[in-house]
Each structure stands twice: as structure tokens, then as C-alpha cells.
Amino acid sequence: MADEKKLTTRAADFSAWYNELVLRAELADYSPVRGCMVIRPNGYGIWERMQRALDDMFKATGHVNAYFPMFIPESFLSKEAEHVEGFAPETAVVTHGGGKKLEEPLVVRPTSETIIYSMFAKWVQSYRDLPLLYNQWANVVRWEMRTRLFLRTMEFLWQEGHTAHATHDEAEEEARKMLGVYRDFMEGWIAMPVITGQKTESEKFAGALRTYACEAMMQDGKALQAGTSHNLGQNFAKAFDLTFQSEAGTIEHAWNTSWGVSTRMVGGLVMTHGDDNGLITPPLLAPIELVIVPIWRTDEEKATVFEAARNLKQSLGAWERRAPARLRVHLDDREGIKPGAKYYHWETRGIPLRLELGPRDVAANQCVLVRRDTRAKQVASLDTIGEDVAELLMRMQADLLTAARERMDARTHRGVTSYDQFREIMDAGGFVYAGWNGDPASEARVKEETKATIRVIPDPEFRSAEAPTRCLVTGEPAKHEVLWARAY
Amino acid sequence: MADEKKLTTRAADFSAWYNELVLRAELADYSPVRGCMVIRPNGYGIWERMQRALDDMFKATGHVNAYFPMFIPESFLSKEAEHVEGFAPETAVVTHGGGKKLEEPLVVRPTSETIIYSMFAKWVQSYRDLPLLYNQWANVVRWEMRTRLFLRTMEFLWQEGHTAHATHDEAEEEARKMLGVYRDFMEGWIAMPVITGQKTESEKFAGALRTYACEAMMQDGKALQAGTSHNLGQNFAKAFDLTFQSEAGTIEHAWNTSWGVSTRMVGGLVMTHGDDNGLITPPLLAPIELVIVPIWRTDEEKATVFEAARNLKQSLGAWERRAPARLRVHLDDREGIKPGAKYYHWETRGIPLRLELGPRDVAANQCVLVRRDTRAKQVASLDTIGEDVAELLMRMQADLLTAARERMDARTHRGVTSYDQFREIMDAGGFVYAGWNGDPASEARVKEETKATIRVIPDPEFRSAEAPTRCLVTGEPAKHEVLWARAY
Ligand SMILES: [Zn+2]
Ligand SMILES: [Zn+2]
Numbered sequence: 001m002a003d004e005k006k007l008t009t010r011a012a013d014f015s016a017w018y019n020e021l022v023l024r025a026e027l028a029d030y031s032p033v034r035g036c037m038v039i040r041p042n043g044y045g046i047w048e049r050m051q052r053a054l055d056d057m058f059k060a061t062g063h064v065n066a067y068f069p070m071f072i073p074e075s076f077l078s079k080e081a082e083h084v085e086g087f088a089p090e091t092a093v094v095t096h097g098g099g100k101k102l103e104e105p106l107v108v109r110p111t112s113e114t115i116i117y118s119m120f121a122k123w124v125q126s127y128r129d130l131p132l133l134y135n136q137w138a139n140v141v142r143w144e145m146r147t148r149l150f151l152r153t154m155e156f157l158w159q160e161g162h163t164a165h166a167t168h169d170e171a172e173e174e175a176r177k178m179l180g181v182y183r184d185f186m187e188g189w190i191a192m193p194v195i196t197g198q199k200t201e202s203e204k205f206a207g208a209l210r211t212y213a214c215e216a217m218m219q220d221g222k223a224l225q226a227g228t229s230h231n232l233g234q235n236f237a238k239a240f241d242l243t244f245q246s247e248a249g250t251i252e253h254a255w256n257t258s259w260g261v262s263t264r265m266v267g268g269l270v271m272t273h274g275d276d277n278g279l280i281t282p283p284l285l286a287p288i289e290l291v292i293v294p295i296w297r298t299d300e301e302k303a304t305v306f307e308a309a310r311n312l313k314q315s316l317g318a319w320e321r322r323a324p325a326r327l328r329v330h331l332d333d334r335e336g337i338k339p340g341a342k343y344y345h346w347e348t349r350g351i352p353l354r355l356e357l358g359p360r361d362v363a364a365n366q367c368v369l370v371r372r373d374t375r376a377k378q379v380a381s382l383d384t385i386g387e388d389v390a391e392l393l394m395r396m397q398a399d400l401l402t403a404a405r406e407r408m409d410a411r412t413h414r415g416v417t418s419y420d421q422f423r424e425i426m427d428a429g430g431f432v433y434a435g436w437n438g439d440p441a442s443e444a445r446v447k448e449e450t451k452a453t454i455r456v457i458p459d460p461e462f463r464s465a466e467a468p469t470r471c472l473v474t475g476e477p478a479k480h481e482v483l484w485a486r487a488y
Numbered sequence: 489m490a491d492e493k494k495l496t497t498r499a500a501d502f503s504a505w506y507n508e509l510v511l512r513a514e515l516a517d518y519s520p521v522r523g524c525m526v527i528r529p530n531g532y533g534i535w536e537r538m539q540r541a542l543d544d545m546f547k548a549t550g551h552v553n554a555y556f557p558m559f560i561p562e563s564f565l566s567k568e569a570e571h572v573e574g575f576a577p578e579t580a581v582v583t584h585g586g587g588k589k590l591e592e593p594l595v596v597r598p599t600s601e602t603i604i605y606s607m608f609a610k611w612v613q614s615y616r617d618l619p620l621l622y623n624q625w626a627n628v629v630r631w632e633m634r635t636r637l638f639l640r641t642m643e644f645l646w647q648e649g650h651t652a653h654a655t656h657d658e659a660e661e662e663a664r665k666m667l668g669v670y671r672d673f674m675e676g677w678i679a680m681p682v683i684t685g686q687k688t689e690s691e692k693f694a695g696a697l698r699t700y701a702c703e704a705m706m707q708d709g710k711a712l713q714a715g716t717s718h719n720l721g722q723n724f725a726k727a728f729d730l731t732f733q734s735e736a737g738t739i740e741h742a743w744n745t746s747w748g749v750s751t752r753m754v755g756g757l758v759m760t761h762g763d764d765n766g767l768i769t770p771p772l773l774a775p776i777e778l779v780i781v782p783i784w785r786t787d788e789e790k791a792t793v794f795e796a797a798r799n800l801k802q803s804l805g806a807w808e809r810r811a812p813a814r815l816r817v818h819l820d821d822r823e824g825i826k827p828g829a830k831y832y833h834w835e836t837r838g839i840p841l842r843l844e845l846g847p848r849d850v851a852a853n854q855c856v857l858v859r860r861d862t863r864a865k866q867v868a869s870l871d872t873i874g875e876d877v878a879e880l881l882m883r884m885q886a887d888l889l890t891a892a893r894e895r896m897d898a899r900t901h902r903g904v905t906s907y908d909q910f911r912e913i914m915d916a917g918g919f920v921y922a923g924w925n926g927d928p929a930s931e932a933r934v935k936e937e938t939k940a941t942i943r944v945i946p947d948p949e950f951r952s953a954e955a956p957t958r959c960l961v962t963g964e965p966a967k968h969e970v971l972w973a974r975a976y
Pocket of ligand 2: 726728730
């Protein structure tokens with residue numbers, strides 16, 4: 001372990017800081033397969049808690065889970081013209097199976113619209129069979145040349161929702177509803193504020209009518225697309241003959257939506273909250289919320305402190321909260337390691353609270369609690385420790401969101417009308433709300449010149465009080481106010 | 489829906505009965521990809537509950553979850569000689585990615601020993617880093633020519649545990665412990681009794697030192713291998729240089745175990761409990777435990793009954809049991825469908841309890857409860873309905889295990905010494921405990937002549953009070969008592 005060496009600071013090299021942190025906190029590791037990573041238990045524990053929370057939210061909104069084959073006949077991808085254009089260049093292709101060359105190659109799913117809607121077509125006859133509200137937790141593969149741990153890997157884990165509806169409006173409502181679920185999750189659980197809105201034509205999902213997205217700001221001022229929700233219109237229904245008999249007796253094509261979030265969110269969590277000492281995990285997503293570090297010198301002190309520490313772990317672990325159930329407590333009872341080294345170990349790994357317990361603390365029926373985010377220390381009585389810990393965790397969860405929101409606001413610029421000023425902001429990192437003439441050509445020009453893209457046409461609540469009147473690029477009348485940023 | 493047509497009976501054609509049931513209960517469906525199936529929400533709901541229960545058991549025994557790449561470099565598979573011989577003929581191979589031919593083909597994991605132990609080798613330096621107790625939930629692919637829904641599919645879902653230990657004995661203890669966890673789960677949750685024991689050399693996992701298995705008896709008297717646990721010895725540690733410095737300072741190879749269960753267990757559940765009316769789900773694994781069917785003729789009756797039914801769903805759903813949490817209740821409030829058709833619908837799908845509620849029931853503050861397994865009816869007061877339902881579900885869970893055990897015992901034969909009699913039993917379906925000379929040649933001969941295989945050398949508690957002295961096949965002195973059966 002190179003634990004002694006300090007992390008590169010965010011200021012010195014944000015990208016190096018991120019990679020070092022992910023490896024040092026043992027969230028993930030590089031694998032022998034180019035572009036694929038291993039998600040280690042510390043990282044997977046966060047992902048598991050994300051899954052559980054999202055799955056509960058999906059079920060509460062009426063969705064059911066299912067599982068569809070990972071292999072997709074190559075011909076399926078081609079049935080929706082825009083879809084194949086978008087995804088075919090990124091696929092991994094199975095050409096041999098069981099020692100023989102396949103008649104038709106199989107594509108490893110980059111996303112599952114084609115295979116899922118081909119099955120929906122088999123199951124749906126009448127409007128009575130609608131809506132279908134499905135979700136699947138799965139791995140997908142997109143052949144990426146430049147990969148980054150969690151942010152962009154060849155194989156990644158995600159959920160993909162797929163629904164079918166009788167009308168456009170119902171599908172639209174579903175796509176918007178799931179965008180809202182994502183936002184609630186990202187703000188409520190990851191403590192990561194997001195801007196929601198619609199993607200432009202050039203940034204939308206291949207095969208969608210409209211794509212909505214949640215965009216978050218990382219600590220370097222760059223945007224992370226953290227989740228998308230698509231109104232697919234009737235594009236896939238037409239490609240796969242997904243039809244139904246309407247109440248009036250006519251045969252109609254169904255309307256689909258799809259929506260997904262992935263292990264990329266773990267990278268978003270790191271880049272939203274981490275500091276120069278390592279990871280900071282929002283308590284709701286932390287596999288361990290509190291670590292107890294016993295402190296002792298003599299054998300006698302050790303006996304006293306260990307006994308108190310074990311009792312504390314027991315009583316804290318049994319302490320019930322309204323939500324989300326019991327406290328997740330770890331006792332670091334390793335011997336031969338100094339308390340300071342333990343503090344460092346758990347700070348790197350982002351455990352929200354540390355409880356220090358020495359012989360004098362035990363004698364005084366107290367302990368010291370240290371918050372990971374602020375590093376603030378407080379003395380707490382062992383009599384009320386359950387309440388104090390639960391209270392601190394709740395406050396930390398809320399404070400992390402507030403701090404992230406303040407950082408985002410500080411780097412968000414409105415009323416920018418000079419393209420030069422815009423370029424400076426993009427170089428420094430930040431969000432710019434500005435007017436756009438609606439022309440893909442001006443969008444492409446900015447992307448080429450500044451590497452910035454239109455993240456979204458923001459939803460009303462995020463728009464400026466005074467709408468921009470001119471296009472930032474061309475000076476022509478603005479058609480939309482849009483959010484510009486460089487993105488991961 | 490062909491719901492009107494009766495299922496083929498088990499007696500008439502067990503195999504047709506199974507396939508029809510799986511499709512009719514909407515547990516799974518065939519997909520456009522040969523050998524791959526779609527797990528539909530009814531089937532996936534059972535799998536989700538299996539996952540949750542097993543995951544809790546793995547965590548309670550100190551294991552953590554992680555995720556490793558699905559693609560394995562072809563060269564990795566070859567590093568363990570027996571392993572590659574066993575798995576190479578069954579692999580799906582990715583030869584192209586991102587539009588280009590790959591330098592080294594990638595195999596889609598048939599199992600993950602190779603990729604996981606290559607990573608363990610990177611992480612383990614000292615005996616202090618051991619044991620590693622990992623599990624992963626994943627999809628795997630084995631190229632099968634003859635596939636059956638749930639029982640044998642090209643892609644399937646499973647968990648694979650992978651551990652590394654400092655000594656042989658620790659690894660052995662782990663392999664046996666996880667076999668015990670599997671047995672507890674299969675009997676406690678699936679209500680499926682199993683025989684545990686060791687596989688013979690010819691039936692063990694490719695690359696293992698020893699393989700242990702849980703074998704269940706299906707209603708046709710055939711065996712289903714429902715889970716396996718392997719002591720891998722140092723085979724993979726040697727192939728992947730997984731070494732550690734011992735406490736004494738020497739460099740040693742680690743000892744590994746791996747163990748897995750899959751969606752195949754859903755097929756086992758069906759073939760253990762299903763009857764000629766359809767699926768029977770053990771309550772602990774049922775996504776819906778109780779379905780309320782309101783009965784009415786007039787609009788007035790409908791209003792009364794619906795109000796009572798909704799209140800009932802509400803109060804039952806809120807009714808707290810000690811474990812496993814709240815009652816899972818569904819109200820079938822569809823209109824235009826007769827009660828009888830609803831009964832049929834939910835019976836096919838295996839919902840453990842049906843609650844019938846008509847206007848006279850409401851007036852009398854009562855309802856009728858019908859068990860899916862025995863079809864026994866009982867009148868219950870609405871005042872104590874929560875307790876009654878919880879009690880019935882518990883009893884049904886226990887009764888299903890008892891009934892399955894009785895069926896297994898009835899078709900289990902001991903003291904068989906005539907090979908002719910043995911062949912008759914195999915033709916009829918059943919388990920035979922008999923002596924074996926320990927020679928792979930006699931094992932192979934029986935397999936060829938009768939299609940029966942040695943399922944396990946049973947653990948002591950399953951062995952006959954009087955051990956057989958002669959080999960069933962050759963008449964030579966018996967080396968082991970073994971369990972013979974035809975298997976899925
Ligand atoms: Zn059509
Ligand atoms: Zn070696």
C-alpha cells in the first residue's frame with residue numbers, strides 16, 4: 001500500500017486526483033481487459049445502495065423488473081435507422097460460439113431497446129395490455145477508445161427502463177416522471193444537485209423523439225451527464241411491429257420510453273464530494289456510516305477500551321432509526337496499527353463519521369465524533385450516542401448537498417453575451433446559460449472551437465429570470481436559452 | 489391468452505407440463521436468440537427474492553460483493569489445464585470490437601475463476617490480506633445445444649463466490665460452509681429438500697480439487713443439481729501466481745474456493761411444487777403472497793365489496809410480521825372478468841393464498857381463504873385476518889417442504905443390489921443409494937447403459953444405516969455408497 005504518499009491535490013491535477021482517489025479508496029481497479037474495470041467491494045457497496053434506493057423508487061412508481069438476453073442478433077440493431085447509426089460502431093460482436101462460426105453474428109447489448117420491443121410486440125395485443133412498465137438491471141458494452149474508471153468503461157452496469165404506452169402523452173409523462181425520479185435520487189441520495197432539461201437534436205439518444213437529462217457539475221466545473229430519459233415516440237414500435245388494438249378497434253403503434261443510470265454515478269459522487277484527503281461518501285450511500293477507532297497504550301487500557309467499543313458497536317448497530325433502518329457501524333479493532341494511521345485509512349475511504357474512544361473517554365462515559373466532510377470534532381455522551389450519530393449523519397447528508405449547490409452556483413454564469421468571455425469561462429471550468437439560435441451549425445462550431453457542448457435546454461425552473469435575447473455565437477435572435485459546459 | 493386450455497398433466501408428459509407451465513405462468517419466454525430466454529416479471533420476482541435472501545446469508549457469513557469484467561482474454565482460460573478443457577468448447581467468443589478485429593479474442597465468461605484470481609494475485613501480498621471472501625451477481629454464457637427454460641440456457645444469471653485462504657483446511661471449511669448455506673436456503677426458502685455430498689472425479693468442476701453439490705429430486709424422480717461448492721486447492725493460485733508471504737516469512741500459494749447457484753433454481757422450484765393446475769410458489773419467495781378477489785353482481789354490491797377489499801388490502805399490507813416484513817398483497821379489481829376466471833389466473837401463477845370476498849362476507853365481517861397447495865378453504869374473521877394469513881403462510885411454507893420430502897422418500901431406494909432392478913427404477917424415475925467400487929469405468933458404463941449418473945457420494949447423514957458392501961455394477965467390494973439418478 002502506498003498509503004503514506006499524499007494524494008495529488010484537486011488544484012494541481014483534477015484528473016490525476018480522481019484516478020488516484022478511486023484506486024486508493026479501493027473503489028475500483030484496472031483489469032487485464034482493455035477498457036474494463038473491476039468494481040471492488042468499497043465501490044460496489046456504494047453501487048448496491050444506489051441500486052436498492054432506485055429499485056424501491058421504480059417499484060413505488062409501478063415498475064417491475066425483468067431480464068432480457070444480452071446477445072442481440074445483428075439484424076435487430078439495423079431495424080431502427082438512427083439507432084444502428086449511433087450504436088453499430090461501438091459494439092462488441094460475437095462471431096463464434098461452441099467452437100463454430102455463427103450464421104448471424106450476435107452483438108453484445110449496448111442498450112436493449114431492440115430486443116425488448118421485439119418481445120413487447122409478442123406480448124401486447126390490446127390496449128388492455130398497456131402500459132408495460134419494465135426495468136432491467138444489467139451489464140452493457142460500448143466499445144470506447146478512451147476510458148476512465150467509472151466514467152467511461154467498455155462494460156458498465158446500469159438499469160434500463162423500457163415502457164410501452166397507448167398514447168404519446170402518456171409516454172411523455174412517463175419520460176418526464178422518470179427524469180424526476182432520477183433528480184430526486186441524485187439530490188436526495190448522492191447529494192449531487194442537477195440541472196434537468198432537454199437535449200438538442202444533435203445530442204439526443206439515437207432513435208429517440210426527445211431526450212431529457214440530468215446534468216451535474218463536478219468540482220472542476222465540468223458537466224457530468226448523470227442520467228437520461230427518452231421519449232422514443234413510435235420509432236421502435238414501427239421497427240418491431242409493436243402494435244395494439246385500441247379501445248375504438250383500430251390497430252395502433254405503441255409509444256415507448258427508455259431511461260437509464262449507471263455505475264457512472266459512482267464517479268459523479270467522487271467528483272462532487274471528494275477532497276484532497278480522499279473520498280467523502282454521503283451517509284445514505286455509505287456501506288459503513290461510522291467507524292469506531294479504539295485508542296489505548298497499556299494492556300489494561302486495551303481491555304477497558306475494547307470492551308466499551310464492542311458494547312458501543314452492538315448498541316449502535318441495534319439502534320433503530322425511522323429510515324433507513326439500522327446504523328451501519330464498523331469497529332476497527334486491528335492491532336499493531338496506530339490510531340493516526342487508522343484515521344487516514346478511513347478518511348481516504350470516505351466513511352462519514354469517526355468515533356474515537358480512549359480510556360479517559362470510557363471513564364468519562366463519552367467519546368469524540370469527527371465528521372469526514374468538515375473534520376469538525378465534538379464530544380458526545382455515550383448515553384445519547386445513537387441520537388447524536390443519527391442526527392449528525394442527517395445533517396451531513398444535507399450539508400453535502402448545500403455545499404455542492406453553492407459550488408455549482410459559484411461557477412454558474414448567466415447573462416454572458418461575449419463569445420470571448422464564454423471561452424475564458426470554459427477554459428476555467430463552469431456552466432454558462434446563454435441564448436442560442438437553434439441552429440446545429442452554431443452548436444457544432446462552439447463544440448469544435450471550445451470543446452463545450454449544449455448540455456440541455458434547461459427546464460423552466462432553471463432558466464434565467466431574464467431570458468437571453470441574442471445567440472451567444474451568432475448574435476442572431478435566440479430561440480432557446482441553453483446550458484453550455486465542457487463535459488465528461 | 490390460451491388460458492382456457494388445460495395444462496398437459498404431469499402424468500401424461502412431465503416435460504410438456506413443465507414448458508407449458510413456465511410459459512402459462514409467464515415466468516419466462518423464448519427469445520429471438522437461440523438458447524437464450526427472457527425472464528418475465530413473474531419469474532424475475534421469484535429470482536429477486538432468492539437473490540435477496542441469499543445475499544443476506546452471504547453477508548452474514550462475512551462475504552462482500554464485487555464485480556469483475558464479463559470478457560476474459562482467451563489466453564487466461566488456458567492457464568489452468570483442466571479448466572480450459574472443460575469450458576473452452578462451450579464459450580461464446582468476441583472477435584470484433586468497435587468495428588475492428590481484435591488482436592486477442594475475448595471469451596464471454598462461462599465462470600470467472602481466471603479473471604478473479606488474476607486480480608486477487610494483484611491485491612494479496614501477505615497472510616494479513618487473507619482471507620478474501622468475495623461474491624458477484626452476474627450473467628454467464630455457456631454454449632449449450634439443447635436448452636430448457638431456466639434449467640439450461642445459453643445465458644443465465646447466477647452468483648459466484650470466490651475466496652482465497654492461507655491454508656487448505658480453511659478453504660475446505662469455507663467450501664463446506666457455503667454448501668450448508670445453499671442447503672439452508674433450498675430447504676428454508678424454496679422448500680426443496682436436498683441431498684448433499686461430494687462429486688466423483690468425473691463429475692467434479694473443471695479445475696477443482698473437490699466439488700460438493702446439493703441434489704434435489706423433481707416430481708418425475710429425476711435429480712436436479714441445484715448448487716455446487718468447490719475446493720479449488722491451489723490449482724488456480726498456481727496458474728495465476730496468487731501467492732502470499734506467510735507469518736513465517738515464506739512465500740506460499742493461496743487456497744481457493746468457488747461456489748454458485750443460478751436461475752436454474754426457479755426451474756427446480758417449479759418442478760418440486762407445481763401441480764396440474766400450474767405453479768405453486770413457496771410463500772417466502774412469492775412476489776405476491778395473497779390475492780384478494782372481490783365478488784359482486786349489482787352495482788351496490790360492487791361498491792360495498794370494493795370498499796371492504798381496499799381497506800383489507802391496506803390493513804393487510806400494513807400488517808407487520810416479525811419476518812420477512814410486511815404481507816405482499818394484491819387486489820384483483822379488474823372488471824369484466826368473472827371470479828372463476830380470476831381464480832384460474834392466480835392459480836396458474838402460483839399465488840399461495842386467495843382471499844374471496846363477497847357482499848355476504850362483508851356483512852358477516854368475514855372472508856374465505858383458499859390455500860393454493862391443498863386448495864383447502866376456510867372462513868376467517870376480518871378482525872383477525874392478519875394473524876390468520878401470516879399463520880397460514882407459515883404453515884404452507886412448512887407443509888410444502890414436508891410434502892416434497894415425502895415424495896422424495898417414496899421414490900428413494902436403498903439396498904438395491906440387482907442391476908436389473910436398478911435399471912427399472914431409473915426408467916420409472918427415482919434415487920438409488922448403492923455401493924460403488926470407485927472405478928470411473930463402472931460409472932461410465934452405467935451412464936451409457938442407463939443415462940444415470942452418480943449424483944454425489946452422500947454426506948454421512950444421508951447414508952444408509954447399513955452401508956452397502958458390494959458394487960451395484962460389478963459386484964466387487966464397494967468403496968463408497970453413492971447416490972444414483974438420472975439428472976437434468
Ligand atoms: Zn408496424
Ligand atoms: Zn506461482
